[in-house]
Amino acid sequence: MRGFDSVLVVDWSASGVRAPARPSKDAIWIGFVRAGTPQDPIYCRTRIEAEAHITRIIGDERTAGRRLLATFDFPFGYPKGVARRVTGGDNPLDLWDWLGARITDSQTGENNRFDVAEAMNAHFDGPGPFWGKTHRDRWPGVPYRKEGIAFDLIAEKRACDMVAKAASSCFQLCFPPTVGSQVLMGLPMLARLRRQEGVAIWPFEPHENAPIVLAEIWPGLIEPAVKSAMAQDQTTPIRDAVQVTILARALSRLSADQLSAMMTDLPEAAREEAWILGAGHGELLSKLAQNDAPPAPPPLRDDCFAMPAGVDWTPVDDALAALRAGLHPVVRPAxxxxxxxxxxxxxxxxxxxxxNPPTPNSAVDGYGFAHGSLPPGDPVLPLVAGRAAAGVPYDGKVPPGHAIRILTGAAVPVGVDTVILEEDTREGGGQIAFRAGMKRGANTREAGEDVxxxxxxxxxxxxxxxxxxxxxxxxxxxxxxxxERLRVAVISTGDELVEAGGAADLGQIFDANRPMLLAQIRAWGMEALDMGRIPDDRAALRAALDDAAGRADVILTSGGASAGDEDHVSALLSEAGAMQQWRIALKPGRPLALGLWQGAPVFGLPGNPVAALVCTLIFARPALGLLAGAGWQEPQAFYMSAGFEKAKKPGRREYLRARIRDGRAEVFASEGSGRISGLSWAEGLVELPDAAATIRLGDPVRYIPFGSFAL
Known part of the structure; x- marks a missing residue:
C-alpha cells in the first residue's frame, strides 16, 4: 500500500455552545503534518468552522497531488446490530446518511443531538442504549443514567474498543467522556466529506489507491507520549493542541508497510463497527510520537568484568558466567x-x-470440485468455462457437481474443496472422468497452513x-x-609486528592477528574497524584507545594483556580504574585483560594467534553477540569418536585443533600454540574437560565445529 504525504488529526467536540475566542481546552483542535513538516495546530470555535477548515485542507492536498490521511477521534460505527435496528440494513454508511438527514447544528453550537438520540432509542426494546443528558426532565426516551440498560442484544462496546482498551462507550451522550454525542455530531460531517472527489472511508470502502482516506483514531493510544510532552513543556500547553500535534507526527512517521499492517487483515466485526487505526499498535505510535531517537542502552558498569574476591585461576565456565551476567546490549534499534x-x-x-499461503490453493495442476457433490461410482463432471491460475483467480463460484481447470498455486475458487491431479483424469467433450476414491481436501493447501x-x-x-x-x-x-551493527575496533600491539608483505627485520614477525580478527568480526555481521598496529609505547596506545572508544562500541586488542614491562594494555586499563585481569584455566591462552575505556568494553587477547583465536571463539564470540543484541549464544557441539590418544593433566580445560575424518575426530599433530598452520588445517575444536582425562581411540570426545562459531 502506498503511504501518505500528509496527515490530519481532528480532536472533535459535541459542545452545545461556541468555544471562547481565546484558544482553550475542550474545543476542536486540528493537527496537521504536510510532507513531513508539522504545521501549527488549528483552533476551531465551532463544528461548522472546523468542517470548513477540513474541507479546504482536503481540497488543497488533492489539488497538489498529495495523498492525505484524515483521522478523527470519534467512532465511525456502532456495535453490531445498531445500523440494522435504525436503518433496516447493516451498512454503517447508511446510518451516516440517516444521521446527516436529521442532525442540525449552528454557529452558536446549539444542536438537536438529544432529540435524534431519543428517536434512535425508539428503535430498541427497553431503555437505551443511548443514555446521559443535560436535563433530567427533557427527552424522556433518553435515560439520565446507564443503570437499567441491558446490553444483551447490542454490545456496549465495539471489538476495536476492547482491543484498544478504550474506556468510553459510543452510547454515552453526557458526563465526560461524551463520546456518544461526538459520534452524533461527527458522522453527519463525515457523510458530507465522503461525497468529495477521491475520498474513501477506512475500513468500509476500498482505500488502497484513494487520494484521501478518512479513518478513526483514538488519542489514548499515545497517552505516554502525551504525558511526556506535557511534562517537558513549561508553558502550561493546552492538552488537546499537544495531543493532535504529536499524534499527527506519529502517524506521518509510519512507513507504508506499518500502515498496511494496521489497515489490513481486520476482524469481520470491522466491516460494520469500524476500527481504530493503530489499535494494538499503541507502543509503536507512542514511540513515533516522540521527538527523540530511540533511547541509548544504559552504559556498562565499571565492575562489569569483576570476579568474586579471592579468585585466582578462573575456570572457563565461571569466566563465561561472569561475562554473561555483566554485559547487556549496547546498540540502538533501527x-x-x-x-x-x-x-x-x-x-x-x-x-x-x-x-502463508494467504488463501487455500492448489498443490498440483488438475481439476477442482466440491467433494460432497460427487456422484456415486466413477465421477464424470462437466467443466465450467474458465480456469483458476496463480495470480489470476477464478471470478465466480463453481456449482455443485461441476469441476474447473486449476493450476498449481492458484487460489481455490468458491465451491471447490478438492483437486484431482491432471494425470489421474480423462478430459473430453467439456467433461472430466476419473476413478472414485478421492479424499476430501486432496491436493489442496489450507490458508495459513504454513504461517x-x-x-x-x-x-x-x-x-x-x-x-x-x-x-x-x-x-x-x-x-x-x-x-544497529555492533562496531568492533581491532588493535594489534607490539614493537615486533610488521605488516604482512612488508620487510621484516631479525626478531620481527608479521601481524597475523589483525587480519584474522577483522575477518572474523565481519563474518559475524558486525562492523570491523581496523585501528592498525601500535608499538610498545604507552602514549601511542592511549591515543589509539581514545580513538577507538570514540568510533566503536567494543575494542579488541591482541598482545600486551599480561603483567610484564611491555604489557601496556593491562597497564592502561589499570590506570583507568576499570581493569580485570583474568588468569583463565585453559590451554592455549591464559591471560585475558578485560576492562572499560571511556565506556567501551575492552577485550585484551593474548598475542599468540592460536591463543587469540581460541579466546575469541570461546569468550569474545558470546560476549559480542550479547552486546550486539543477539543474546548469549552457546556453540553447538557434538560427541564424536576420538581418532587420537592423549593423557591430560588436571587443572585446565584444553582446546585442540581438530577435524572430522572417517567419522572420527582427529587432532593436529602438534599442540604448540605457535603452530599457526594448525588453525588453517583445523575445522573445529575438541574440548577436553578441566579434570584429568585419558583419551583412547574410539572414546567419545566433545567436538565443536568452527561453523558453530560462524567461522
Whole structure:
C-alpha cells in the first residue's frame, strides 16, 4: 500500500455552545503534518468552522497531488446490530446518511443531538442504549443514567474498543467522556466529506489507491507520549493542541508497510463497527510520537568484568558466567528494509502481516470440485468455462457437481474443496472422468497452513539468514526493526609486528592477528574497524584507545594483556580504574585483560594467534553477540569418536585443533600454540574437560565445529 504525504488529526467536540475566542481546552483542535513538516495546530470555535477548515485542507492536498490521511477521534460505527435496528440494513454508511438527514447544528453550537438520540432509542426494546443528558426532565426516551440498560442484544462496546482498551462507550451522550454525542455530531460531517472527489472511508470502502482516506483514531493510544510532552513543556500547553500535534507526527512517521499492517487483515466485526487505526499498535505510535531517537542502552558498569574476591585461576565456565551476567546490549534499534537485512539482528520479533499461503490453493495442476457433490461410482463432471491460475483467480463460484481447470498455486475458487491431479483424469467433450476414491481436501493447501497472519515468525535477537528474508517477504513484511551493527575496533600491539608483505627485520614477525580478527568480526555481521598496529609505547596506545572508544562500541586488542614491562594494555586499563585481569584455566591462552575505556568494553587477547583465536571463539564470540543484541549464544557441539590418544593433566580445560575424518575426530599433530598452520588445517575444536582425562581411540570426545562459531 502506498503511504501518505500528509496527515490530519481532528480532536472533535459535541459542545452545545461556541468555544471562547481565546484558544482553550475542550474545543476542536486540528493537527496537521504536510510532507513531513508539522504545521501549527488549528483552533476551531465551532463544528461548522472546523468542517470548513477540513474541507479546504482536503481540497488543497488533492489539488497538489498529495495523498492525505484524515483521522478523527470519534467512532465511525456502532456495535453490531445498531445500523440494522435504525436503518433496516447493516451498512454503517447508511446510518451516516440517516444521521446527516436529521442532525442540525449552528454557529452558536446549539444542536438537536438529544432529540435524534431519543428517536434512535425508539428503535430498541427497553431503555437505551443511548443514555446521559443535560436535563433530567427533557427527552424522556433518553435515560439520565446507564443503570437499567441491558446490553444483551447490542454490545456496549465495539471489538476495536476492547482491543484498544478504550474506556468510553459510543452510547454515552453526557458526563465526560461524551463520546456518544461526538459520534452524533461527527458522522453527519463525515457523510458530507465522503461525497468529495477521491475520498474513501477506512475500513468500509476500498482505500488502497484513494487520494484521501478518512479513518478513526483514538488519542489514548499515545497517552505516554502525551504525558511526556506535557511534562517537558513549561508553558502550561493546552492538552488537546499537544495531543493532535504529536499524534499527527506519529502517524506521518509510519512507513507504508506499518500502515498496511494496521489497515489490513481486520476482524469481520470491522466491516460494520469500524476500527481504530493503530489499535494494538499503541507502543509503536507512542514511540513515533516522540521527538527523540530511540533511547541509548544504559552504559556498562565499571565492575562489569569483576570476579568474586579471592579468585585466582578462573575456570572457563565461571569466566563465561561472569561475562554473561555483566554485559547487556549496547546498540540502538533501527529500521531496515527486508532485502538489506541479511546478517542483521532483530530488535523486535517479526510478525507475519499476511498468512502463508494467504488463501487455500492448489498443490498440483488438475481439476477442482466440491467433494460432497460427487456422484456415486466413477465421477464424470462437466467443466465450467474458465480456469483458476496463480495470480489470476477464478471470478465466480463453481456449482455443485461441476469441476474447473486449476493450476498449481492458484487460489481455490468458491465451491471447490478438492483437486484431482491432471494425470489421474480423462478430459473430453467439456467433461472430466476419473476413478472414485478421492479424499476430501486432496491436493489442496489450507490458508495459513504454513504461517498464520499475526504470528511471530522470527524472535527478537535472531541473526537474519537468507531463508529468514524469504519467510518475511512471503508473509508481507517489507521492513523490520533491527539493531544497529555492533562496531568492533581491532588493535594489534607490539614493537615486533610488521605488516604482512612488508620487510621484516631479525626478531620481527608479521601481524597475523589483525587480519584474522577483522575477518572474523565481519563474518559475524558486525562492523570491523581496523585501528592498525601500535608499538610498545604507552602514549601511542592511549591515543589509539581514545580513538577507538570514540568510533566503536567494543575494542579488541591482541598482545600486551599480561603483567610484564611491555604489557601496556593491562597497564592502561589499570590506570583507568576499570581493569580485570583474568588468569583463565585453559590451554592455549591464559591471560585475558578485560576492562572499560571511556565506556567501551575492552577485550585484551593474548598475542599468540592460536591463543587469540581460541579466546575469541570461546569468550569474545558470546560476549559480542550479547552486546550486539543477539543474546548469549552457546556453540553447538557434538560427541564424536576420538581418532587420537592423549593423557591430560588436571587443572585446565584444553582446546585442540581438530577435524572430522572417517567419522572420527582427529587432532593436529602438534599442540604448540605457535603452530599457526594448525588453525588453517583445523575445522573445529575438541574440548577436553578441566579434570584429568585419558583419551583412547574410539572414546567419545566433545567436538565443536568452527561453523558453530560462524567461522
Amino acid at each position: 529500521h531496515c528494509a527486508v532485502p538489506d537485512a541479511c546478517g542483521r539482528i532483530l530488535a523486535e520479533g517479526a510478525m507475519a502481516r499476511r498468512a 498464520h497472519a499475526g504470528a511471530e515468525i522470527l524472535p527478537k535477537g535472531r541473526a537474519l539468514t537468507p531463508a529468514d528474508l524469504a519467510l518475511m517477504a512471503a508473509t508481507g513484511i517489507g521492513k523490520v526493526d533491527v539493531f
